Amino acid sequence: MNLLEGFKSLWNSTGIANFVLAPDPNITSVAEQFMHQYGQMIMILVCLFLLWLGIKKQFEPLLLVPIAFGGLLSNIPVCDMAGPHGFLGIIYEAGIHKGLFPLIIFMGVGAMTDFGPLIANPKTALLGGAAQFGIFGALLMALCLFGFTLPQSGAIGIIGGADGPTSIFVTSKLAPELLGAIAVAAYSYMALVPVIQPPIMKMLTTVEERKIQMTQLREVSKREKIVFPIVVLLLCVVLLPDACPLVGALTFGNLCKECGVVERLSDTMQNALINIVTIFLGLSVGSKLSAEQFLTVQTLFILFLGIMAFSLATAGGVIMAKIMNMFSKDKINPLIGSAGVSAVPMAARVSNKVGLEYNSQNYLLMHAMGPNVAGVIGSAVAAGVLLALCK
Amino acid sequence: MNLLEGFKSLWNSTGIANFVLAPDPNITSVAEQFMHQYGQMIMILVCLFLLWLGIKKQFEPLLLVPIAFGGLLSNIPVCDMAGPHGFLGIIYEAGIHKGLFPLIIFMGVGAMTDFGPLIANPKTALLGGAAQFGIFGALLMALCLFGFTLPQSGAIGIIGGADGPTSIFVTSKLAPELLGAIAVAAYSYMALVPVIQPPIMKMLTTVEERKIQMTQLREVSKREKIVFPIVVLLLCVVLLPDACPLVGALTFGNLCKECGVVERLSDTMQNALINIVTIFLGLSVGSKLSAEQFLTVQTLFILFLGIMAFSLATAGGVIMAKIMNMFSKDKINPLIGSAGVSAVPMAARVSNKVGLEYNSQNYLLMHAMGPNVAGVIGSAVAAGVLLALCK
Amino acid sequence: MNLLEGFKSLWNSTGIANFVLAPDPNITSVAEQFMHQYGQMIMILVCLFLLWLGIKKQFEPLLLVPIAFGGLLSNIPVCDMAGPHGFLGIIYEAGIHKGLFPLIIFMGVGAMTDFGPLIANPKTALLGGAAQFGIFGALLMALCLFGFTLPQSGAIGIIGGADGPTSIFVTSKLAPELLGAIAVAAYSYMALVPVIQPPIMKMLTTVEERKIQMTQLREVSKREKIVFPIVVLLLCVVLLPDACPLVGALTFGNLCKECGVVERLSDTMQNALINIVTIFLGLSVGSKLSAEQFLTVQTLFILFLGIMAFSLATAGGVIMAKIMNMFSKDKINPLIGSAGVSAVPMAARVSNKVGLEYNSQNYLLMHAMGPNVAGVIGSAVAAGVLLALCK
Amino acid sequence: MNELLRGLCETFTSNIADALNLMIIGMGTVLIFLCVMICVMLLMSKSVMILNKYFPEAVPEAAQKTVKKLTDDADVAVAVLSAILKK
Amino acid sequence: MNELLRGLCETFTSNIADALNLMIIGMGTVLIFLCVMICVMLLMSKSVMILNKYFPEAVPEAAQKTVKKLTDDADVAVAVLSAILKK
Amino acid sequence: MNELLRGLCETFTSNIADALNLMIIGMGTVLIFLCVMICVMLLMSKSVMILNKYFPEAVPEAAQKTVKKLTDDADVAVAVLSAILKK
Ligand code: NA
Ligand code: NA
Numbered sequence A, B, C: 001m002n003l004l005e006g007f008k009s010l011w012n013s014t015g016i017a018n019f020v021l022a023p024d025p026n027i028t029s030v031a032e033q034f035m036h037q038y039g040q041m042i043m044i045l046v047c048l049f050l051l052w053l054g055i056k057k058q059f060e061p062l063l064l065v066p067i068a069f070g071g072l073l074s075n076i077p078v079c080d081m082a083g084p085h086g087f088l089g090i091i092y093e094a095g096i097h098k099g100l101f102p103l104i105i106f107m108g109v110g111a112m113t114d115f116g117p118l119i120a121n122p123k124t125a126l127l128g129g130a131a132q133f134g135i136f137g138a139l140l141m142a143l144c145l146f147g148f149t150l151p152q153s154g155a156i157g158i159i160g161g162a163d164g165p166t167s168i169f170v171t172s173k174l175a176p177e178l179l180g181a182i183a184v185a186a187y188s189y190m191a192l193v194p195v196i197q198p199p200i201m202k203m204l205t206t207v208e209e210r211k212i213q214m215t216q217l218r219e220v221s222k223r224e225k226i227v228f229p230i231v232v233l234l235l236c237v238v239l240l241p242d243a244c245p246l247v248g249a250l251t252f253g254n255l256c257k258e259c260g261v262v263e264r265l266s267d268t269m270q271n272a273l274i275n276i277v278t279i280f281l282g283l284s285v286g287s288k289l290s291a292e293q294f295l296t297v298q299t300l301f302i303l304f305l306g307i308m309a310f311s312l313a314t315a316g317g318v319i320m321a322k323i324m325n326m327f328s329k330d331k332i333n334p335l336i337g338s339a340g341v342s343a344v345p346m347a348a349r350v351s352n353k354v355g356l357e358y359n360s361q362n363y364l365l366m367h368a369m370g371p372n373v374a375g376v377i378g379s380a381v382a383a384g385v386l387l388a389l390c391k
Numbered sequence D, E, F: 001m002n003e004l005l006r007g008l009c010e011t012f013t014s015n016i017a018d019a020l021n022l023m024i025i026g027m028g029t030v031l032i033f034l035c036v037m038i039c040v041m042l043l044m045s046k047s048v049m050i051l052n053k054y055f056p057e058a059v060p061e062a063a064q065k066t067v068k069k070l071t072d073d074a075d076v077a078v079a080v081l082s083a084i085l086k087k
């Protein structure tokens, strides 16, 4: 090895020498050529922006910080960390491609979720169902207006489910090439729920409706809480086996929490296990933030469709509450309808906050938790439909 | 996609349409045809029963709840969760087929076990050895009376070791097709030790024997506890290398516990790590609860042989204590012989409880812990013999 | 199966019958024949000695106990635990060969490291740079005097980085056959830092220099601590992408620690995750302690080169401090130069202790932490150079 | 050109139809699922209430644990207190 | 028929023999293993006792830790106490 | 023999050259990296200080948490204390 050669070979492996790729003579479009040459550099700036969103703006930092950092790492030139032999590529293959990570996280979500408010007032489940309208509305727009394929449209629609692991699970099966954009959109909009929802909620309700007070929820016995996850799983078995991986993981976690005899396992699912998997899920989702897949006009479309999905979901929940009020004398405050989008517990808190603006004694939080957790089940069911029909 | 077609394809994927499989014209036997058609449905009921045993009857819930839930999930039609691309199938392949999970759990067991009582009174180890008679007795019956093959008989016999990870490790090597039934039998009977053992213990002992008081155990120094796992491993290296994966994992955990300089690792083995692996071990063992493997007359035989194995093991331990009393003036209370079956610490508690019935001042717990932990080593050694000779 | 045959086949599988292998007629050298026949037995003794070092002498027990135990297990005859289907072999393949374990541990190291003292006094980073001289000095000796190949020399040199995960990562890429010896040397010498460094530090400094007092460090704001890991990663991206897996993992952990919004993840990296990975890393590094790879004269060379690497690194740091004092009026106590070898926080403590010997009011600990953590970055950069040029 | 337009138009129509069908099927499935769930839950609650009347639940362990932990902390405080008062 | 019966009989006999052999070998191995273990343990205990006489064990760290933790909690209680008394 | 010696000599010379080159390149890279890092850090510290002047940092959460935890423990102590005083 010669000193000059050595320095030169090292220089050739530096980022300075590799950031700007040589122009590819096969690419004729100027914009594409620019993307080809400067893509990684731009993606690093995008990832730094996402990091800033996560840390400074606290947009779901538990996910966005690892995702953004994973994106940063995977856009480093020379060392192909997102490739098949790279750190992130290996984790992606083992955890996301095979679907393990989202399911394990969903177990943890189950072990952290209290379905009590839903059991106490079952009919609020319909609000969580109506909010899935956002999924199918966005799917329609993606398919008809923006020219996405059917599987891609399904993956984009699922953003409206406002549920991270569900989105990642479905996208990794239907359209893995969009995983980066969809995950970023899903987690960002979940963090933006307090900004997106209130105007829609106010637009669709009258001041009187917003002041409706609801009767206090009855107490739920331990036995009901134990039986509930089993019942949901069995229903899912009977009606929609395709949703069973997601619903199964959720109900397993919840059963472990509620049955009271396996506290060790339930604690682990809620802490060590979900944390470990979150770190690797985030990093490996970030590995899909490559320039050629993220720096496209499709990503802009996905960001737009994502906000449409959230808005339609919010509207769906609120309108369903108004419809239910027409047929029932036990009035529901339609503000809790918006909580049906899931985004647990953010959306329920938004319902509570907007409610308090109009009646400072009207605490809607527990009432909103019903549709909120029903929304998680609803999204999982909708995911099952998409997995069955969009492949 | 046509609306009717879509609904039809969704209907065809529902559990209702798939639970009852179409009759297979190649199957002529009515019973087999019935099993073929309704097997999954029956297995779901069986798994619900196992869940009930785990939750309500607290039969080793840490294992039985995940096993039963895994069985539930793997019997859901359409979504083949126990298949090679399903969630449970992937975990099974990576963790059980390759033997990692049982060994990791055995590390945790080692890190939780105190061999002090055995070191204080080494000769009680013979009781833990004699109790392995259950393994070979059940093996003989399985091979000669019930027509199992030699590897299958070995796997069935190991139920008599009363040790979950050992049973799963051996069965996954010798007869993976029986894993579901053997794991269920092993964990159920471990939970039933307080029911199975006392009659046998009383039958084989006189009232005078049951009242024998034993001298208090001497204190064991830290150095002895550190040297003990190394000595056991070296013995195993010299005498029976085939038992070394199991004995190695056990002694590694124990050494980490006793050496006092790696508390971080020992704590992790006893908590986060063993809990995480237990969740996945349970779920993936459950994935072997398929109808065609579990709903057979063999399963009934295994359940019968399992209880025989436990009974013979109990008898073996008690009789060995009586034999030892013939040759020694330092009398052993034969009630602690039954603790040799391992099932730590349940069997030792049973010895204590039965002892107290006959002499309310006679606390046998610590004395019974000696054979109890020796039984773990004994079973691992017996497992080594089976792995060496039954393949 | 015949009783005699059975006993014989069991006997043939015992360690007694297999410890001493039959002489290989193809081996002519007496020494090699002896090694071939008695190698495993000797390695077990070596591993017991390493265990004793870890437990009794507390030489980095968190690593040395699992490494030694892994070595013990992998030298057991008959059951090929370090082979491709053995417990340790599988873990090695998945975790070390693919590079995951060292990177995950480096994340944890990042989450445990406070770069504050370095940010407060950036110029001390040069000390951490100069200490990397040990790496290249040892590399030169290995290549020119001991006849190692270039990749092997690079792996041996990295011992001078005094950084476990970095050493294992580099060695597993450049010279996996030396992994056992290099890991043992690296961790042993890290534990021996309080013995190795003081004489060299005293030899190279005058009493007056050792009494130099340094001004107290300014406080570092939270923002600086958050920006620091990002800056280091970006620099690494620009200057040396080959070091990015290591630097990326380190800075990810550190960012999670400092950003304050993902405490769950940071806690997990510092505890459950790093502990779990440490257990498996140690055991699987131990699986490379096979007789034919460890019981060679090369291992002696590596042990010698390792101590040379540490000594040269210490000298490099101290001399750099003296050089810097020539050009700056803000004098640095050269005793903190030795902390540049990393071995966090042992080397910094040594600086502090030696400093106190000569001026009982001169607390150098925080000043020494600057070069100490800079040494970690410096070693990672040097590792990047080796990975780029030694392949 | 006419051909192309007609082709586009047809694709659009078929896409709209697909999407609307999916929407109807999907929302239908979700709402049917949840309706059935509501019915089953009401049934379940009724049966559990009857069950609870005849076989009352045992006092949950968790509550006892919290109490115990509190007591432990309290024990420390009491110990310290008495130590101080003795001084 | 006779052939079949004889075949079955032979299989049974061979199985019995196999199983009995396995039992003898297995129980033998287990008991030999544990006997050797007992002997080694007795030896070990003796040697460790002699060792302990000449090189007594250091006080284990764990104990100190517990004490420290207790003290920490106690510190809190003391702090609160003094704060209250000052008010 | 002469050939062999010359060969060895050449290998040795080439190895020395390689190793020295590597040392220069390696130490050069490490020191350049750290020098650039030092410069960037000084710059960064300056900019952050300016930033901190105009946009002061929020009080970190962690501190509040510790306080809260202390208060919790303290609450226990206070509760015990008042309970004792009432007795
Ligand atoms: Na949802
Ligand atoms: Na046993």
Ligand code: NA
Residues within 6 Å of the ligand: C160, C161, C162, C163, C340, C341, C342, C343, C375, C376, C378, C379
């Ligand atoms: Na270093």
